[in-house]
Amino acid sequence: MVPTTRAAALVLLGVVPVVLRPAESTVWAWIGVVVVLCALDALLAASPTALAITREGDDQVRLGESARTHLVVENTGRRTLRGLVRDAWPPSAGSRPGSHRLTVPPGERRRVTTVLSPTRRGDRLADRVTARTVGPLRLLARQRSVEVPGRVRVLHPFPARKHLPSRLAMLRQIDGRAAVRTRGQGTEFDSLRDYVEGDDVRSIDWRATARRRALVVRTWQPEQHRRILVVLDTGRTSAGRVGDAPRLDAAMDAALLLTALAGHARDRVQVVAGDRTVRARISGADRATLLHDAISRLAPVDPRLVETDWGVLAGEVARSTQRSLVVLLSPLEPAAVEEGLIPVLPSLVAHHRVVLASVADPAIDAMSRSRDGSAEVWDAAAAERTRSLRDAAAEALGRVGVDVLDAPPDELPVRLADHYLALKRQGLL
Amino acid sequence: MTTTATPAGSSATEGVRPAAHTDPTLRRVRGVVGWVVLLVLGGIVLALVAGSPAPQDYLHPDGTGQRGTGALVEVLRDRGIDVDVAETAGEVLDAGGDRPGSTVVVGNTEMLTTAAARRMLERTRDADRVVFLDGAPDVLGDLGLGLGITYAPVDADIPRCSLPWVRPDDRVSRVTWSIVADGPSLPQGATGCYPLEVPDDVPQSERPPSGYAVVDLPAGSTHAPVTVVGFPDAATNRFVVESEHAGLVVRLLGASPHLVWYHPTAADVTENPPTGEEAEAVWPAWTTTAAVVVSLAFVVFAVARGRRLGRLVPEPLPVVVRATETTEDRARMYRSAADRSRAAAVLRRATATRLATRLGLTRGAPTDDVARAAAAATGLDAAAVDLLLRGAAPADEAALVTLAQQLTSLEEKVSTP
Known part of the structure; x- marks a missing residue:
């Protein structure tokens, strides 16, 4: 029960009789x-308890786009409902408008739409829905909040998906489905078919030709059903921001591009994200929904300020004894690499092919290049020191037998995809 | 300090009680309160020890300066007269100024309002006498005594009147005010002493009405006997010894066994505000009620706007750490330590490593090999390149900047031959 500003204006109107x-x-x-007027108005106002509110609408949205969530407000009372309804969301959900003004005659229902333009990845849970009803004079308002559950999952924008068509084209080249056919190590026998003009004469299968009395060629396809394990480090080093987003987001971008690509290549992709514990695990059993699963399951994963326990993550790799491509998406931080990662690497490298993909910070390169004044030169020296430490860490990893990719956020997905294609072409998976 | 002494034997059963007294906020508040109490107590003690300075007001009964009347009051006290000082009209009554056997003397009237003077006069009807020592120029005309006052800085010769406290040969030399009748003549029963003669050379048109330096009124229905004195300077420490001033004022004020010295102050004005027919005329009669309505409306408005439409929604925010932070801090550390040799070594090694890669040498190639190869590739002097890559640490910051820029230009020359 709360007065409105109109009630305040009515009180102010009392100046007239007082002057007279x-x-x-x-x-x-x-x-x-x-x-008396307020009491009358309150009596005539619809009760906010005589409302049935249900929610419908989008349950996920890609970061940078807008989702719509609707509230269906049904007036179950006998008086006309006038007033405001607020659908409360956390600030980063970017809900507009803040409140809806509506009038619902008895027994009818109205739908109000809130547009959500989230500013951060992750799950956004709706808070309470508050209804404030006023009487016909709009002097006194009655207010009540109810829980109307709602959740919108804000997905990773996956900007690297623009690179997917070109990498798929490269994959098809290896695959033998394209005009140019390659053959060699890393390919396996697919089938025999009739020779058509333009086919490589070296691929003619003479024994089959002799049997069929027509020219028959062998076709080849790259290795399939290889196991790819993408490990996302969500520890403290991934929390550092490069540009406007944490390193983890860039790493996810790369992981998603690789997942999409390897899924098309009929490899079995698994994605694991974790720090001291495993925070998300996408098994990739169903290839059709693999990418969608990965995007959806990785959406609520945020970096935490804890030191990553590589023993736990290496345990995830060791679940299968099949030789795999293990992609570690972790920043190349010298101390973290030396203390945490290197000790677990030898056993991994012995059974698998291990690639470490790290998000580099372009700001460090900019710092090392700018040498105009004394402050910049000190910065440049510090940046060179950081780079040499990273190079040393990369070298140490290389000695263990790990392929290291260190690239800025916008290049890393492409570099990782290309590295995967190169490995596939050479049959090194 | 942080542990609670629990009675032996009970601690095991009661467990650990929350140690409320170790709450740091509470402890800090206590500390502050303690200091404040100490400061206030110290201030009070100091004030008691030092006492208040002697007042400098004109005609102040405790005033020891030239304008005060401390000497006169001391003389009166020596003669066995009980002197009380009152600063408000209320205090005059509290001190017994409304009883027979008391004389009320109004000293400095700068802070005397008409309301206070009227109230005082009315309440002191039973007093022996009320004396306006400085003539009360601001209020005398409003008191309904039938008297007025004008400025007249002249000497008075002889009294020419018969009052008990005036002797025929008492001369007064410091007259300030001339007490005049508020009509054709002084009120009935009034006695005027020291008629003031206007010098002959003043033109007829500018001659002030003839008045007296002292006017004595008998008791009336609304007031005790009133004496209005026009020579206040005669009571001050400076002039009380002049002429026959001392005898005159001592006889005037020492007539009763009890003297109340009324010295109005600002507190008196607050207690007796100027009665304001004019003040009320400024604001319309509905001002107060309208103000009440407006403030009510404001309160309703505040309540209406103050109620939220639903609670605030909290949100756990992610940590924001820039990835460059460690590098920036390292730069700050180099800078604050002014470690030029280390900075130069780092820059040189980075350049040498990049040049080695560029020139087809192994990554860990010795620096003099790199310098030689770089000189060969660019055509620069081998010794200069070697000095650039392996020379001494720069002597100052300017040299460090120069070195860094030379390294950059060397790399550029190697990469764009």
């Missing part, structure tokens, strides 16, 4: 008039 008859009793009389 300046006495204390006039003030009391006016207060009486206002109280």
Whole structure:
């Protein structure tokens, strides 16, 4: 029960009778008039408990796009409902408008739409829905909040998906489905078919030709059903921001591009994200929904300020004894690499092919290049030191037998995809 | 300090009680309160020890300066007269100024309002006498005594009147005010002493009405006997010894066994505000009630706007750490330590490593090999390149900047031959 600004204006109107008859009793009389009007209005207002509110609408949205969530407000009472409804969301959900003004006659229902333009990845849970009803005079409002559950999952924008068509084209080249056919190590026998003009004469299968009395060629396809394990480090080093987003987001971008590509190549992709514990695990059993699963399951994963326990993540790799391509998406931080990662690497490298993909910070390169004044030169020296430490860490990893990719956020997905294609072409998976 | 002494034997059963008294906020508040109390107590003690300075007001009964009347009050006290000082009209009554056997003397009237003077006069009807020592120029005309006052800085010769406290040969030399009748003549029963003669050379048109330096009124229905004195300077420490001033004022004020010295202050004005027919005329009669209505409306408005439409929604925010932070801090550290040799070594090694890669040498190639190869590739002097890559640490910051820029230009020359 709360007065409206209109009630305040009504009280202020009392100045007129008070000027005409300046006495204390006039003030009391006016207060009486206002109280009676307010009470009458409150009696005539629809009860906010006589509302049935249900929610419908989008349950996921890609970061940078807008989702719509609707509230269906049904008036189950006998009086017309006038007032405001607020659908409350956390600030980063970017909900617009803040409140809806609506009038619902008894027994009818109305739908109000809130547009969500989220500013961060992750799950956004709706808070309470608050209804404030006013009487016909709009003097007194009655208010009540109810829980109307709602969740919108804000997905990774996956900007690297623009590179997918070109990498798929490269994959088809290896695959033998394209005009140019390659053959060699890393390919396996697919089938025999009739020779057509333009085919490589070296691929003619003479024994089959002799049997069929027609020219027959062998076709080849790259290795399939290889196991690819993408490990996303969500520890403290991934929390550092490069540009405007944490390193983890760039790493996810790369992981998603690789997942999409390897899925098309009929490899079995698994994605694991974790720091001290495993935070998300996408098994990739169903290839059709693999990418969607990965995007959806990785959406709520945020970096945490804890040191990554590589023993736990290496345990995930060791679940299968099949030789795999293990892609570690972790920043190349010298201390973290030396203390945490290197000790677990030898056993991994012995059984698998291990690639470490790290998000580099272009700001460090900019710092090392700018040498105009004394402050910049100190910065440049510090940046060179950082780079040499990273190079040393990369070298140490290389000695263990790990392929290291260190690239800025926008290049890393492409570099990782190309590295995968190169490995595939050479049959090194 | 942080542990609670629990009675032996009970600690095991009661467990650990929350140690409320170790709450740091509470402890800090206590500390502050303690200091404040100490400061206030110290201030009070100091004030008691030092006492207040002697007042400098004109005609102040405790005033020891030239304008005060401390000497006169001391003389009166020596003669066995009980002197009380009152600063408000209320205090005059509290001190017993409304009883027979008391004389009320109004000293400095700068802060005397008409309301206070009227109230004082009315309440002191039973007093022996009320004396306006400085003539009360601001209020005398409003008191309904039938007297007025004008400025007249002249000497008075002889009294020419018969009052108990005035002797025929008492001369007064410091007259300030001339007490005049508020009509054709002084009120009935009034006695005027020291008629003031206007010098002959003043033109007829500018001659002030003839008045007296002292006017004595008998008791009336609304007031005790009133004496209005026009020579206040005669009571001050400076002039009380002049002429026959001392005897005159001591006889005037020492007539009763009890003297109340009324010295109005700002507190008196607050207690007796100027009665304001004019003040009320400024604001319309409905001002107060309208103000009440407006403030009520404001309160309703505040309540209406103050109610939220639903609660605030909290949100856990992600940590924001820039990835360059460690590098920036390292730069700050180099800078604050002014470690030029280390900075130069780092820059040189980075350049040498890049040049080695560029020139087809192994990554860990010795620096003099790199310098030689770079000189060969660019055509620069081998010794200069060697000095650039392996020379001494720069002597100052300017040299470091120069070195860094030379390294950059060397790399550029190697990469764009």
